[in-house]
Each structure stands twice: as structure tokens, then as C-alpha cells.
Amino acid sequence: MSELPQAGGAVVLLSGGLDSAVTAAIARAAGHRLFALSFLYGQRHAVERDAACSVAAAMGVVRHVVQTIDLRVFGGSALTADIDVPKPARPATAEPAARTRTLPPPPGGIPLTYVPARNTIFLAFALAYAETVEASAIYLGVNAVDYSGYPDCRPEYIRRFQAMADVATRAALEGTPIRILAPLIDMTKAQIIRRGLELGVDFSLTHSCYDPEASGRACGRCESCLIRLDGFRAAGLADPAPYQNP
């Protein structure tokens, strides 16, 4: 990457999923040295951690910090608490009993997989990391198209976090504010996949499933798997990730 312009350091939130891998590739293509940041937060899909490490290595990051935090003490979400991940019924397959536990409908269209203030916590840590390594930017892979129900995936949220960050740090007071960038926010999944391919992202390293089996194979049926599979279909490509029901 020595031919790229030097844009300084950038912290990239790396979940191990498809979106954050493409986001990292975009930051790298902009000439940034990458400082990756991942979280273990009591979620069931800890296999994402291994995916995040693989992606970080493939991207040639300067450093990869994996921060362990405990969001389970607060309770309240399918991704951190002990309730089943919701899976839309599919006409082709009978729904096994273990999957049919009824959950209340999400109020206001907010998905059951919403974790309270998750992106705010992630961005707060990213801000600390960015200030410490003197990075000029934070990249995160939030998307308002596929995840329109999440309050903290919307452009207005990112704008207000930026406004807060602009007065929150020593760096900001000294005239070098840290930019919060969400390059995928208005893209469809198919557009994200095509952009990732252009930038050489190896999607076989990425992992999106909310409910993988122990071996790491994706369920192919949760909200996240369905969005990903639809994205590959719309892009006219096959998903190289392993699935339980190919």
C-alpha cells in the first residue's frame, strides 16, 4: 500500500461481518493506517471475534484491540440475553418447535435484536482509541437501508455523535477533531458487496449470522443471514461463507 497517499491513522470498528470488512477496505483505500477495534460483549455470536481477527490480519492493520465489555448486566436484547434469536418463517421449511417461541412484536419497528445504546458505546471506545493513537478518523459500517429500525444506525445519529465528539476530546480542543465516517450508510447490501469486491475483500473471512452453530457455519435463516443472502443474490454473486443449509 506504499503508493497510497498518507491520510493518517483511522480507527475501524470491526465486527467480523461483511459491512465492517468493506468499511475497513474503504478506509485503507483512502490511505489510512488502520487501527481495528472489536468488542466481545456477551453476545452469542462470539465466532464473530475470530472473523474480526481474520479480517484485521487480511487488511494489514497496525493494531487490533479486542475490548471485552459486559452488556448482559443491563439485560434487554436477543443478542445479549438468553432468548431465541427471531427467525422469519420460511415457506419451504417447517419451523422446528425450538424456533417458534413467540416474542412480542417490536414496538415502533425497532428490531428485537436492538441492543440499547450499542453503537454509542462502541463509538465512545473508538473515540478514546482514536485520541490515544492520534487517528484523524473513525470508520464504522452502520447502514440505514437494511437496518432502518435501529435508532443508532441513522445519519442523524452519526451527525449528533460527531457534534458531541467535536467538543469531547483534547484533540478537538487542540484543533484536530476526529471525523466519524459511515461510508455505507446509504448503500444497499448489493452495492456494499460490489464495492467490497472492487477493493479485494475476501468475503469468505466474514461472518454475519446472529445464531451460528459451534463450527461457525451460519444458520442461513436469521434476519442478518437473510439480508446478506439477498444482497449476494441482488449482486448476482454466490456467498462464499459456509452455511448449515446450503
Place this chain on the structure above:
Amino acid sequence: MSELPQAGGAVVLLSGGLDSAVTAAIARAAGHRLFALSFLYGQRHAVERDAACSVAAAMGVVRHVVQTIDLRVFGGSALTADIDVPKPARPATAEPAARTRTLPPPPGGIPLTYVPARNTIFLAFALAYAETVEASAIYLGVNAVDYSGYPDCRPEYIRRFQAMADVATRAALEGTPIRILAPLIDMTKAQIIRRGLELGVDFSLTHSCYDPEASGRACGRCESCLIRLDGFRAAGLADPAPYQNP
């Protein structure tokens, strides 16, 4: 407290210090049920944790969550990294060699004890906690008078965090935003101490020192001890906390 009006739940950030104890007492006096939140973040003054637990018990909180996070992986501060806590030279005492290690002057007047994005991280967790327990407010004991050098202790910072929080959560989208309250922000230390006494705060439970000895006794010489001692003097009172050099 059964005679108080019911103001709903409030998350209180409890460090174990004097300011956060008075803040908790103010939230209790406003009729809130208290949900305390403390952090262990690799700081040297872990004795604050015990103080926080004592204060939480004395305040009759509903629940006290102690969140362990690792800020040392990012480096960069006297409170988390392995450098000496700065102590102003005092005319009466010779400065021992171990204390005189020269540190660069704080740029822009920001103290060396500044921890990157600390309050943003703390408030982000508080937001998750508040949303989960359906609290209507978050109380934090930041103070812009004694800690004017900290970017994230200023009113403008609190205002912008509020603006961000107003779009960040499910609670906000559903019309029940969480208020961020910093009741001490414009008070002098003497005013804070007098207000705490009016509200029955037991200051002997609180702890402020950046560099206590193992027994928990305060050094009496770091920035935080000096501000506290000056505050008690200005309030015309004796500090009941134990000091190494009384």
C-alpha cells in the same frame, strides 16, 4: 423515602468520590429510585470501587452495577498508564525523588490526569443502563469549576451528549428521552460539600485521592486531594476522610 414524589428511575454514575456521592443524594432528593453505575478501568485508585459500594449502600440504591472495562489498551493517561500522578510542589515538604519525575506541561491547559473520552464512555454505558431499566434520567457529578481543563466536564459537552442521546435510543424514538443531568457543574467545591451535608451525605465513605496507599488513606497532595481539602476549608469544615499526612 416513601414521602418523596416518584420521579421514576435514575442512573447515577458513582465513582466513590465526593462529587458523585452528592450527585446521588440530589437525585434521591428529587424522588428518583437510584440505579448506581461504577467502573473499574485499570486505574490505580481501585480503592474508589469500595468507596462507591459503600456510598451506593448508604444511598439505598435499587441496584449497583460495577462495569469492568480496559482503557489501558489505549494508553495515554496518568490514571491508567504506569506514570506517576503529578503532585504540585508544596513549600512545607521536600519533594521525594520518586515524585519529581518531570512530565511535559499539559497542552492547552488540559490536566495530565485527563483520560481520553472517559466521560463519553461512562455516559454511553449509563445510556444503555437507563434504557434497559427504563430510567428517565442519568445523573453525573462533573464539575466545570474545579475541572475546567477537562473537555468532557463542560456544559457544552453535556448539551451535545444530550442532543446525541435524544436520537440514539429506542426510548427516545418512542417519546421518552433520557435526561442527562449534571447538577454540580457550576458549583464550587465548598458549595458541593455544603449541599451534601444538607442532604445527609456521609463524606467519610467517600474517596477522592488519585494515589492512595494500600490501606486506602489519601495522599493529601495530588490535584484531587488538594481540591477536596481546599473545599472543606472554604466550607469551614474538617474532612472526615483519612489522610497519610494529617
